[in-house]
Amino acid sequence: MKILLVEDDPLLGQGIADALTYQSYIVEWVKTGKQAISFANASQFDVIILDLGLPDRDGLDVLQELRNNKILTPILILTARSTSGEKVTGLDRGADDYMVKPFDVPELMARLRALQRRESQQKSSIITHGSIEINPANFSLSQYGKPIPLSRHEYDLLLHLINRPNQVFSREALVDKLYNWDNEVSSNTVEVYVHHLRKKLGKDIIKTVRGIGYQLGSTSE
Amino acid sequence: MKILLVEDDPLLGQGIADALTYQSYIVEWVKTGKQAISFANASQFDVIILDLGLPDRDGLDVLQELRNNKILTPILILTARSTSGEKVTGLDRGADDYMVKPFDVPELMARLRALQRRESQQKSSIITHGSIEINPANFSLSQYGKPIPLSRHEYDLLLHLINRPNQVFSREALVDKLYNWDNEVSSNTVEVYVHHLRKKLGKDIIKTVRGIGYQLGSTSE
DNA sequence: TGAAACTTTTAAGAAACCCTTAAGAAAGCA
DNA sequence: TGCTTTCTTAAGGGTTTCTTAAAAGTTTCA
Incomplete structure (x- = not known):
């Protein structure tokens, strides 16, 4: 399982990356929106974890650009923006799940598992x-x-x-x-x-x- | 879009059902786990909203039985149980999303849209x-x-x-x-x-x- | 080789299916 | 309430598909 983690905070990013690695995920950790897009285009991830407060551009724009590029990978937004309106916007722009910081690591892991499980249920029998x-x-x-x-x-x-x-x-x-x-x-x-x-x-x-x-x-x- | 709402509280159930109907969902509202299972088996829903505190049996058991019956419909748990451990259990038993009461109606609607979107082959929000x-x-x-x-x-x-x-x-x-x-x-x-x-x-x-x-x-x- | 048994082909009437229209009933709205 | 939109139902007509039967063709075996 391969995860793209987009998070500019070094401490938090490291923490999440470590936790994911510990759960046997392959983690690619980037810190800017630009990098996020080029990584997502270059390789196939199982899930993308996206922070919204990035240094170079807003995470919502990144999200939209990914979807416009036909990248269908499940995306979980992980952000400090906690109002209802912000959540609705994030989800309606194409995110699959939305978690507010500070967050609980086991819950994040469980939500990632739920996303993967859904994704792997694709079946086409020709x-x-x-x-x-x-x-x-x-x-x-x-x-x-x-x-x-x-x-x-x-x-x-x-x-x-x-x-x-x-x-x-x-x-x-x-x-x-x-x-x-x-x-x-x-x-x-x-x-x-x-x-x-x-x-x-x-x-x-x-x-x-x-x-x-x-x-x-x-x-x- | 057709939703199965499993909620025993009459007031809250009516409130959610009305909100969903207002959003043009076709709503089937049941109040027990037993009914939930028979409805889910009888018809094809787009999403199931599941309360965990049901009168006849625990919602988690209902969830598990649905999944055992090969019902793959996205399930959103909507409950007062708010600890991290409870969320992890719910998601790992096969739920796709988990919201804690009291909840925000617009967020619920946005999450329902996200679940549907994931299920359809269309990933972008438009x-x-x-x-x-x-x-x-x-x-x-x-x-x-x-x-x-x-x-x-x-x-x-x-x-x-x-x-x-x-x-x-x-x-x-x-x-x-x-x-x-x-x-x-x-x-x-x-x-x-x-x-x-x-x-x-x-x-x-x-x-x-x-x-x-x-x-x-x-x-x- | 020739008859019997079996299979393929053709064609036409019957049946099933789908489209279209329209009108009364119901629901939504001012 | 009265007006307008939407919903449901039913019926007619056109088209495709189904079924049947009979003729033509093929294989088998005495």
């Missing part, structure tokens, strides 16, 4: 298979990077096959997955959708196992 | 997407720099979509966000608002994913 790529979050599919629209059933069928790339599914099993029980379907729907998918994504996308059913095509080509 | 720009702090929207008035539900709907630009939301999910439990709606409201938004902001602002729901339009044009 499924790929050969040339195709499925993004379940938006039900979209692309092949060689080009988006290809699929209808609902086409998408469902493909997703089922792709979830178990090596399994052969019987027609009945696929119908069972695609439909709920009370509106069973009594014809060759599956064949028709396989046909549609092959038309859109290429003949080899789905392999037919004669007498048994269908299987996702092999990825190797 | 949200932009293509030609439009939203400032959640004062509910304003502009396109190409020109302010465009939106009704409350139009605004809510757009804000939801814009918070996760790549996700497709089903009609049901959107209805769930736009209304609280006791005045559910039973018709095509979402379609109608989508239509209004498209009329005001252009056809491509919202994309429909047939059979699934709606998604923010792509920014590239």
